[in-house]
Amino acid sequence: LAKTTQPISMDSYEGQEVNITCSHNNIATNDYITWYQQFPSQGPRFIIQGYKTKVTNEVASLFIPADRKSSTLSLPRVSLSDTAVYYCLVGDLRAAGNKLTFGGGTRVLVKP
Amino acid sequence: EAQVTQNPRYLITVTGKKLTVTCSQNMNHEYMSWYRQDPGLGLRQIYYSMNVEVTDKGDVPEGYKVSRKEKRNFPLILESPSPNQTSLYFCASSFRTAVPGELFFGEGSRLTVL
Numbered sequence: 764l765a766k767t768t769q770p771i772s773m774d775s776y777e778g779q780e781v782n783i784t785c786s787h788n789n790i791a792t793n794d795y796i797t798w799y800q801q802f803p804s805q806g807p808r809f810i811i812q813g814y815k816t817k818v819t820n821e822v823a824s825l826f827i828p829a830d831r832k833s834s835t836l837s838l839p840r841v842s843l844s845d846t847a848v849y850y851c852l853v854g855d856l857r858a859a860g861n862k863l864t865f866g867g868g869t870r871v872l873v874k875p
Numbered sequence: 876e877a878q879v880t881q882n883p884r885y886l887i888t889v890t891g892k893k894l895t896v897t898c899s900q901n902m903n904h905e906y907m908s909w910y911r912q913d914p915g916l917g918l919r920q921i922y923y924s925m926n927v928e929v930t931d932k933g934d935v936p937e938g939y940k941v942s943r944k945e946k947r948n949f950p951l952i953l954e955s956p957s958p959n960q961t962s963l964y965f966c967a968s969s970f971r972t973a974v975p976g977e978l979f980f981g982e983g984s985r986l987t988v989l
Contacts, residue, residue: 797977806879806965806980807918850918852978856906856971863908863978864934865918 767851767866774872781838783869785851788832793857796827796834799850801868807850811836838871846873877902881966881981888956889989896951896984898966904979905971907949911935911962912983918965924949925971956988 768786775781787796795814799807811818813825813834824837838845848870854863879900888894900907908923910933920933924943938960940952949968953960963985967978 799978804983806967806982807978808980809977812977856969856977863923864920865910867915867917 766864767853769849769851769866769869771867772870772872774874775841776874777842778840781841781845781871781873783836783838783849783851783871784833785836785853785866786833787851787853790831790853791855793855794853795855796825796831797852797854798823798825798836799852799865801848801850810849841871841873843873843875845871847871877979879966879968879979879981881964881984883984884982885985887987887989890957891955894953894956894986896953896964896966896986898949898951898968898981899947900949900966900968900979901947902968902970902979903946904968905946906969907943908933908967908978909939909941909949909951910965910967912965913962921951921964953986956986958988960986961988962986 797812798810800810801807811823811825813827815827818825826835848868850868851866882897905926909921910918912918919935921939922941924930930941963983965983966981969978
């Protein structure tokens with residue numbers, strides 16, 4: 764079971780790029796890395812997922828080095844509405860008996 | 876609209892009074908799970924179900940029960956609630972064979988046990 768470690772919090776300013784790194788030293792071969800965003804009083808929402816190298820979508824990029832022991836979520840040009848908690852999740856739902864364990868989350872505060 | 880629906884959204888109860896938090900999804904997902912969220916502890920998995928009649932313990936199952944008699948429903952049962960079960964609970968679901976790890980979450984149920 765891959766345990767994940769993330770920074771507890773980070774501050775940024777509008778228009779800057781925010782990079783959040785998640786450590787997952789014992790990631791399994793079949794595990795994927797998924798990031799979620801959570802606003803207060805709401806359930807987490809899927810942002811991006813990857814297996815290796817780089818993945819980009821309309822809201823974020825995910826960088827995964829060759830050894831896959833860490834990953835970095837990159838939020839380009841953040842706005843105030845990006846203030847939220849971001850969770851890294853490592854696992855593979857397709858595997859029977861696979862628990863999905865979230866990290867502690869990183870609280871991102873975007874300042875004007 | 877595709878969604879995961881939890882009820883109740885808010886509940887205050889007393890120690891020992893059995894309660895059930897319902898979770899229903901309309902996306903035909905095989906996988907469903909329950910999480911609790913406490914300040915400073917992130918999301919911890921309570922139970923999960925890979926399909927109908929298949930359930931298994933997560934990281935913090937003590938004091939909880941679940942059942943999966945139908946694909947769309949996955950109720951969380953607190954037989955004898957205690958104050959340490961005061962928490963924010965989330966239900967989530969997903970396709971097992973699709974994007975691995977893409978969970979769809981409900982809006983949460985805030986439970987207070989006095």
